[in-house]
Amino acid sequence: MSKKNIQILSGTEAAALAAKLCKVEVVAAYPITPQSKIPEKLSKYVEKGELKAEFVLVESEHSALGVCISASLAGARAFTATCANGLLYMSEQVHWAAGSRVPVVMCVANRGVGAPWTILNDQQDTISQRDAGWIQLYCRNNQEILDTVIQAFIIAEELFVPIMVCFDGFVLSHTNMPVEVPDSDDIASIIPPYKPVLDITDSKHIVNINPVTFSTPRPSANGEIQPSYMGLRKRLNEALILALTTIPRVDALFEKKFNRTTGGLLWEYMVEDAEVILLSMGSLTSEAEVAADALRQNNIKAGVIGVRCYRPFPGEAIRKSLQHADYVAVFEKDISYGHEGALCSDIKSALYGTSSQPQIMGFIAGIGGKDVKARELQQATMDLIDGRITESPVWINLTV
Numbered sequence: 544m545s546k547k548n549i550q551i552l553s554g555t556e557a558a559a560l561a562a563k564l565c566k567v568e569v570v571a572a573y574p575i576t577p578q579s580k581i582p583e584k585l586s587k588y589v590e591k592g593e594l595k596a597e598f599v600l601v602e603s604e605h606s607a608l609g610v611c612i613s614a615s616l617a618g619a620r621a622f623t624a625t626c627a628n629g630l631l632y633m634s635e636q637v638h639w640a641a642g643s644r645v646p647v648v649m650c651v652a653n654r655g656v657g658a659p660w661t662i663l664n665d666q667q668d669t670i671s672q673r674d675a676g677w678i679q680l681y682c683r684n685n686q687e688i689l690d691t692v693i694q695a696f697i698i699a700e701e702l703f704v705p706i707m708v709c710f711d712g713f714v715l716s717h718t719n720m721p722v723e724v725p726d727s728d729d730i731a732s733i734i735p736p737y738k739p740v741l742d743i744t745d746s747k748h749i750v751n752i753n754p755v756t757f758s759t760p761r762p763s764a765n766g767e768i769q770p771s772y773m774g775l776r777k778r779l780n781e782a783l784i785l786a787l788t789t790i791p792r793v794d795a796l797f798e799k800k801f802n803r804t805t806g807g808l809l810w811e812y813m814v815e816d817a818e819v820i821l822l823s824m825g826s827l828t829s830e831a832e833v834a835a836d837a838l839r840q841n842n843i844k845a846g847v848i849g850v851r852c853y854r855p856f857p858g859e860a861i862r863k864s865l866q867h868a869d870y871v872a873v874f875e876k877d878i879s880y881g882h883e884g885a886l887c888s889d890i891k892s893a894l895y896g897t898s899s900q901p902q903i904m905g906f907i908a909g910i911g912g913k914d915v916k917a918r919e920l921q922q923a924t925m926d927l928i929d930g931r932i933t934e935s936p937v938w939i940n941l942t943v
Contacts, residue, residue: 548724554715557685557722558624558650558708559584561692564730567622568737569597569614571607575629576662577712578652582624604629608636608649615645616752617744620696620737623647626712627654630668634675641676641779643753646699646706646737648692653825653876654712655911663912664712665876666825670885672707676779678786679854681824682710683810685720690797690805693730697793700737702782711826711876713912725801733800783855790852808857810849813839814864817846820901821924823874824850824886827909831874833917838924845924850886858893865894868901872924874939876909883936902927905936913940 552560559581562570570589572582588594597619601607604625611621625633630651640647651669655661669679680695682688688710695706710716741750756772763769770778791807798804812832814820819838821831828849838845848864850857865871875884882888887905894900904927909915919940926932 548726549721550724551719552685552689552722553580553717553719554685554688554710555580555652555717556584557689558692558710559588560724561689562622562648563588563594564725564727565693565696565734566620566731567594567596568619569599569611569621571599571601571610571614571621571623573601573604573607573625573629575604575626577654577716578624578626578650580716581650581652604633605636608633608640608647611647611649612636612640612643612645615647616643616739618737618739618742620700621645621647622649624650624652626652627656627668630672631656634672637672637675637677639753640705642775644703644740644779644782646696646703648695648699648706648708650688650692651707651709652712652716653709661911662712664714665910665912666709666711667877667910669707669709670877673854673885676704676783677854678704678706678783678790678852680706680708680790680852681850682708682715683826683828683849685715685718686722686803687805688715689722689724690801690803693725693734694790694793694797694805697734697796698786698789700735702786702789703740704779704782704786709825714826723801723803729800733796786852786855787857787859806849806851808852808860809864810847810851811864812847812849814846814848816844816867818844818868819870819872819924819928820846820848820865820868821872821874821920822848822850822886822890824853825876827874827876827915830915830917831920834920834924837917837921843928853886856889856893861890861893862897862899865901866899868899870924870927871901871903872906872920872927873903874906874908874915874920874923876907878907878910878936887935903935904932906939907936908939915940
């Protein structure tokens, strides 16, 4: 690797720079706080001639993803970004992208969903789209934003599955951090040119993209048996399951090339002997590490697990990491209304029927940008251990 290039970047700048390094060919742009700086930065790259890409201004988020789907089908590497109600507005296209098996990469600067309006952070927007057929990767810091976007293009184009790279709005998107930027030639050496499954630009071989599909397999015009609607859904699910081995492999390739890792499926911190696990996603994981250090000082064997890959859900990796835990405190910035946090439910599901049966408690934190401090995570964990709380979920630092 060439000499280290350290730059001070915000999360949005890191995301845009990563897209540039991956030589995206089509960028669809529609502004929404706090992701707007991503297309703004990319537009400057295009204007200066630093990025040879088609920069498409659209009238809505729905159209933004529609442009990316079309571009990807035509053989171009496509990228966009959004968040909050913008992500919800493109929801139809989110499902369409997954069903079309286009390897679009989309950054989501996580933000609370209206109504009422908030521009501040939680993860309700992407969690609400967890069943749309996209891979979802969550980042702890700005270095991981840059590295994850790069890895996302490799993973998406190998599996033909779209990927959301998720990072906390304002907490990361507008916070400046030192980021080690790889050399563009090094990036090119690990990202092959994008090759679509079909060349729809070939006028001699006209194809019909996403026609009406029936419930039973039927022959095409050439007599080839085509999968049913349910069969196509099974194939998409199989591709996401395959991602559970692809993501760690790509991370290992990245580590070999650049001597750093983003964790693959999970981040782990002092879990080897941990009896108490603080588990979370995104930047909240960093606060959990500080809380775990404080608990260790009080002779409590605490560790941290950060879920980097939320979809597909890394159940086997979770089971392995939690096999010796007595308590699991799940901290998350979302709520599955009428139940509990979505991540907490998935953790319980992963451990169901196994020999590992720790006491699991869900904590809702940071909704709508509510500040979350390490000492509050520490206290919540102590309350769990000491038996002061018995019902999930618990709302942290809530002042009604």
